[in-house]
Every structure is written in C-alpha cells, then in structure tokens.
Amino acid sequence: MDDYRIFAGESSRELAALIAHELDQPVGALDLGRYSDGELYAKFEENIRGMDIFVVLSTIPPADNLMQLLLILDAAKRASAKRITCVIPYFGYARQDRKDQPRVAIGAKLVADILTAAGASRILTMDLHAAQIQGFFNIPFDHLYGSAVLVPYLRSLQIEDCTVLAPDIGSVKMARSYAKRLGADLAIIDKRRPRPNAAEVMNLIGEVENRNVVIVDDMIDTAGTVSQSAAAAKELGARNVICACTHALLSGAAVERLSTSPIRELVVTDTVPNRELLLQDRLKVLSVSSIFAEAIRMIHDERSISSLFS
16 A cells, blocks of 8 residues: 555644554655745645545635645646545535525635645545535545544443533534434524524523533534533533534634533544643543544545444
C-alpha cells in the first residue's frame, strides 16, 4: 500500500498525524504558507504522480481553511495525482443547505461545486449538519458518524435511568438512534430560532424528571441551544445532564455559557482542533482518527465502508 499518501491542511495537522499513525504512514510533505499580503499558497514537496492521495482538512472558520483546501486540490491535480479524496472531518457551510429565507445563498451547494471544480475526486466527512448535502455532489461521497466513538464512551459511563434529549426537531433522528443503542428513553425540545445563532426553548416533550439526561447533537457553535436545553431539563427535575456532540466549534460566548450551565460533562470529538484547551474541568475529547483511518484504508483498497456504519 505504498501508492497512497496522507496530507494535512493547517486546520487538521494533529488529526492527520493520528490518522497517518493508524495507517503506519508518514504525513506527506506539503508546503503551506502565505505571501506577505496574506495570500495563501500550497506546494507538494514530493512526487505524487499517479498516486491515490488523501487531504485531511476541516473547513472551519475562517474561510482561509476552505481556500487552502482548494489550492491543495489544484496543486494535486496539476501534479498528476490519480485520485484526490478530500477528508473533511468538519464540513463547513453545511448550515446553509437550503433557501429558507428570500435572497439568501445556499452555501453548502456552492462549496460542493467549487470543491468538484478544484479537482476533488471523492469526499469523506463526518456528521453533516444536513444529510441531504450529499446530493449536492456529483462525485462519490462517504458520510461517517461520530456515534462510532461517542456511543461506546457513553455506554462505558453505565448511565442509569437514561433519557436521550434531542435539543431541536432537526436532531430527533440522531437522538432516536442514540436512545436505541443506549437502551434509553427519548425526549425532544421544541424550540424556535428568531435569528441565526439564537434559540428559544418553547416546550419539552417527554419525561426527564428524576432521569439522567444525555443531550446529543451534531455540533455546538455558540452553545445557546444545548445550554437552554440543559437548563430546561434541570428545571423539570433531571438528575444529571451530559452533552455529546461531534463538532465542538464553541464560538462566541459558548465557553461562558457552558461553564455556567448545568451540563456535568461535555463529550466531543477532535474533528475541530484544540478543543481540549477549553472547559478542561468538564470536557472529554475523543479521537475519530481510527474511524477515518479505516475508511481511508477501505477506499484505497476499493472495499465497501458500510461496515463502519454498524
């Protein structure tokens, strides 16, 4: 298996190193830098002609990360790589998946188009904010699930009288899956969002009194939703509240909100880097490197990755 290489963008160097270690591969030589005016450049410092390459880079803000991925793709295409797979642990712009208001952009579709135009042969990502984004691409798309590491950890806690709480209607499918695998009950928060990054809890559907509650979601950005959901569960008599999510963006006032919330433990993955530096007293970071490594191995060997979904 010496005809493939793993390369890392700046936003995912640590995760790429862990993935490469799982595959017993070095991280490939890739020069990423900036000109004095801030313009990005990318250059492969080894021969990749005819190779199957995997570029690991989360497209988290700022937009420089997305631009860097596009430049890497273009450089790989011009260096005659055989196949270029974008390994995007966190797929940015996924919240802009439909025209829900007049005169707005569908950012997820735009990103799909420009990644394909830049030379991507395949996309590998985890826990899209909206699963239908897979249909925006006309190239192969593999979608992994953070529950592969989150569920075993939650099971290890041996939570008694457990209720899984969906913090909004959009996360009900995910919450139902967690509840089934944990042998737990299901509850749902009915909320409204008057504007972006703002949420108001309207009702809680289900039983949380004297229960241990696990809130699950695909991402936490400003933490308004999960903080309010945790507070609502506590007010209705929940014993303890744990939150599990795949992507910990933790922007704006997120750290402050979580610090003052009744959430006892926040369990996240390393799709977004350096989260372990925040909320050290209650944050647990799990690595998804082994899942991505196995998916990369299967893709390179032209084998089905469906076994990773079970």
